[in-house]
Every structure is written in structure tokens, then in C-alpha cells.
Amino acid sequence: MNESIVTGIPDTEPQPVPVATSRRLLRAGGATMAAALVGVVIGVGIIEVRYDDPAPVTAAAVPTGAPTPTATATPFGAKSNGNHFGSLRDLLLPVGGDYGLGPDDGGSGNDVELAAGQLDAELNDDILPVPKEQQDKLRRFWDSLHVKAIGVRTYKHRLNNLVISVKLHQFNQQExxxxxxxxxxxxxxTGLFRTGPAVPGHPEAHCYLLPAPxxxxxxxxxxSAAEGDLLVVLSSEGVTPLPKDKxxxxxxxxxxxxxxPGASV
Known part of the structure; x- marks a missing residue:
């Protein structure tokens, strides 16, 4: 049985989550948990919970013939006020070293930038099951974020089954x-998650491990981490024990x- 818990828009103190949610948190289409927790796409107030037994989990396969990320001539970086400019694909960490491109992240692909118009269309599809009154609230909240784009890139470690997805969500700095x-x-x-490691030099970043036996x-x-107008969300999956240091x-x-200031190559 599937249920959806519709919360208020997260501009107030988060409400406690029922203990029953620890049985199963929906991870739809490879979306990161941080994005799901704060709502549809990047945070519009819906937490979806599935109460059925989880299906067996296997490491994702790497697609053959994955395209190589291409650099553009457009400059990119960060202004002194913290806002970033240029393509999000350029701002994403390039593939290299021990990593190649990983599998598609849900329906988003493995190396892509989604513009505001595409995200608006996705939002409209995602909130269709929600009551009309809540749909209106979610759209108003979404509009208040002034979402510009989302950049997605996945990485597959060449020596093991570690798969990492990084998403850059660009919108209003305060939000x-x-x-x-x-x-x-x-x-x-909430007690649902295991505490993850710290990220040296980045106290605003926090990591957590998903529930697992x-x-x-x-x-x-x-x-998850906030860097100016970018919400950075990393999702990783690998064989136990997970190489957290990598x-x-x-x-x-x-x-x-x-x-x-001064994001650079």
C-alpha cells in the first residue's frame, strides 16, 4: 500500500515524522533523499512514504557508450555575492581520475542540465495526485524559489561498484x-538515518546514511550542502562497507x- 504525507511548506520548523516511516522511504527514479525530503524535484512540501516491503537492491549497471562531458566556451564561476554564473554542467566536477560517467539518474540522464521550463513541466506532473488546494500551495512555493536550473552528473568508480550522483539545484540563496x-x-x-562523516573544510555540508539492515x-x-545560490545534493550507492572516504x-x-568568490576550473 502506498501513501503520501503532505506537509506544510518547509519555511517553518519541521514537524516530527511518524515512526512508521522508517519501514520504507520512497527513492523514486534515483532522486536523492535530500530532494525528496524537502519536496517534489527540489523541495515543495511533499514527503512520499511507501509501506510495502522493499525490493532486493542491486548495484546499478553502467550504460555502454556513455557520452563524455563536453566543455563549453562560456565562462563560469561565482560572483562575490555568492551567485554562480555559467552552465551548471561546467560547474559540476568533471569526470576523470578514478571515475567515469555513471548510469542515468532516473529519467534525468547522467550528464545534463534541466532548465526552469523543463522543471516546471515535471512539477506539474508530479503533483497531479495531490489535492487541488495543496497543488496551488506547492506551485506558489515553487514560484517563490525562482528556480533557474538543475545540473546532474553521475560518476562510476573504475575499480569498484561505487556509483555517485551529484545534483546542483540553482535558486534563491535564502531558500x-x-x-x-x-x-x-x-x-x-527523526532517528531514521545513520550519521555520516564530516566534510573537511565545509561545515555547511552534512552526510547521512539511509536506513538499512x-x-x-x-x-x-x-x-547536502549550500554554496551560495546552489543546493548541492550527492547520492551514493555501493557494496557494503561503503567507501565513505572516497x-x-x-x-x-x-x-x-x-x-x-571565484569558482574556477
Whole structure:
């Protein structure tokens, strides 16, 4: 049986989540937990909970013939006020070293930038099951964020089954900060998640491991950080024990790349 819990827009103190939610948190289409917690697409107030037994989890396969990310001539970086400019695909950490491009992240692909218009259409589809009154509230909240785009890139470690997805959500700075703080409170106070490692040099970043039985062959860790007008959301999956140091190292490189002022190649 599937149920949806519709919460208020997360501009107030988060409400406690029922203990029953620990049985199963929906991870639809490879979307990161942080995005799901604060709502549809990047945070519009819906938390979806599935109460049926989880299906067996297997590591995602790497698609053949994955395209190589292409650089553009457009400059990119961060202004002194923290807002970023240029393509989000350029701001994403390039694939290289021990990593190749990973599998598609749901229906988003493995190396893509989604413009505001595309996200609006996705939002309209996602909230169709929601009562009309709530749909109107969610759309008003979405409009208040002034969403510009979302950039997605996935990484597959060449020596093991570690798969990492990084998403850059670009919208209003104040809301970026609030959503990052909201996710930190939710994941630390509900008791549903295991505490993850710190990210050196980035106190605004926080990581947490998803619920899993001790004998689970696959483990997942997710991280969230606010960098100016970018909400950075990392989702990782790999064979137990998860190589947390490799995940934190990649996240650190990504956040260093976005550091303001002066994000650079």
C-alpha cells in the first residue's frame, strides 16, 4: 500500500515524522533523499512514504557508450555575492581520475542540465495526485524559489561498484540555505538515518546514511550542502562497507570548485 504525507511548506520548523516511516522511504527514479525530503524535484512540501516491503537492491549497471562531458566556451564561476554564473554542467566536477560517467539518474540522464521550463513541466506532473488546494500551495512555493536550473552528473568508480550522483539545484540563496538546514534537522532528529562523516573544510555540508539492515549487501549515503545560490545534493550507492572516504573526497572537490568568490576550473 502506498501513501503520501503532505506537509506544510518547509519555511517553518519541521514537524516530527511518524515512526512508521522508517519501514520504507520512497527513492523514486534515483532522486536523492535530500530532494525528496524537502519536496517534489527540489523541495515543495511533499514527503512520499511507501509501506510495502522493499525490493532486493542491486548495484546499478553502467550504460555502454556513455557520452563524455563536453566543455563549453562560456565562462563560469561565482560572483562575490555568492551567485554562480555559467552552465551548471561546467560547474559540476568533471569526470576523470578514478571515475567515469555513471548510469542515468532516473529519467534525468547522467550528464545534463534541466532548465526552469523543463522543471516546471515535471512539477506539474508530479503533483497531479495531490489535492487541488495543496497543488496551488506547492506551485506558489515553487514560484517563490525562482528556480533557474538543475545540473546532474553521475560518476562510476573504475575499480569498484561505487556509483555517485551529484545534483546542483540553482535558486534563491535564502531558500537554498533554509532547505539545507531543514534537511540537516530532518536527518538528525527523526532517528531514521545513520550519521555520516564530516566534510573537511565545509561545515555547511552534512552526510547521512539511509536506513538499512546490518546484513544489507548494498549501502547508500547522501550529502547536502549550500554554496551560495546552489543546493548541492550527492547520492551514493555501493557494496557494503561503503567507501565513505572516497565519497567525501569527491564531494570536497565539488564544493571547492563552487567556493565563492571565484569558482574556477
Amino acid at each position: 537554498v540555505q533554509k532547505m539545507n538546514e531543514y534537511t540537516a534537522v530532518f536527518t538528525s532528529d 546490518p546484513s544489507a549487501p548494498i549501502d547508500r549515503m547522501e550529502c 565519497i567525501v573526497a569527491l564531494l570536497t572537490q565539488q564544493l571547492d570548485r563552487l567556493a565563492s
